[in-house]
Amino acid sequence: MAARVDWQEDENLRDDLVKYVRQNLRRKEILDLVQIKYPMYAWSPRTLTRRLQYFRIQFTDYSVDIDDVREAVEEEMNGPGSLLGYRALHQKIREVHGLSVPRNLVYAMMTEVNPQGLIIYIILFLSKFLYYLIYYVRFM
Numbered sequence: 001m002a003a004r005v006d007w008q009e010d011e012n013l014r015d016d017l018v019k020y021v022r023q024n025l026r027r028k029e030i031l032d033l034v035q036i037k038y039p040m041y042a043w044s045p046r047t048l049t050r051r052l053q054y055f056r057i058q059f060t061d062y063s064v065d066i067d068d069v070r071e072a073v074e075e076e077m078n079g080p081g082s083l084l085g086y087r088a089l090h091q092k093i094r095e096v097h098g099l100s101v102p103r104n105l106v107y108a109m110m111t112e113v114n115p116q117g118l119i120i121y122i123i124l125f126l127s128k129f130l131y132y133l134i135y136y137v138r139f140m
Contacts, residue, residue, distance in 0.1 A: 007038075007041050007051065008054065010038075013034070013038055013041075013051075014055045014057075016033075016034065016037065016038075017030070017034070017051070017052060017055060017057055018055075018057055020033060020034075021052070021057050021058075021059055021100070022094055022095060022098060022100070023094075023095060024059070024091060024094055024095075027045060027048060027049070028045075030048060031043060031044075031045060031048050034048070058100065059100060060100055060101070060102050061099075061100040061101065062101075062102070064099055064100070064101050066105075066109075068097075068099060069093070069099060069101050069105060069106070069109050070109050070112070070113065072093050072097040072099055073089070073093070073106065073109040073110060073113050074113050075097075076089055076092060076093065077110065077113050077114045082114070083120070083121060083124070085121065085125075086103065086106055086107040086110055087103065089106055089110065090103045090106040090107075093106060
């Protein structure tokens with residue numbers, strides 16, 4: 001008889017769950033992926049939540065050191081991510097740097113690290129918004 005493997009001891013399951021949470025996938029998307037990859041376990045939205053809690057995997061980690069976040073934002077703002085919006089930068093910090101921080105913390109660090117870059121981004125966004133507004137008003 002084959003030995004039964006419990007999900008608590010399945011390191012591949014844990015690694016995949018960490019990967020999916022880092023990619024900031026929704027719970028429904030994670031559930032679809034794990035149902036396909038791990039059909040030997042029973043899955044439901046509540047089961048997924050319990051298993052994430054068991055492995056201590058969180059979508060947002062409020063205990064991350066602010067200096068780590070500042071360092072990651074500085075690295076991205078000095079590199080090719082200087083004109084990213086705060087949502088895109090938040091996603092990049094989650095995926096590349098592995099920091100699951102709240103989005104408002106990323107925004108605060110952006111304003112602290114490079115306030116001029118944020119003003120430039122806002123001006124670019126507003127100019128695009130005004131262009132589309134004028135375009136749609138003219139043809140309506």
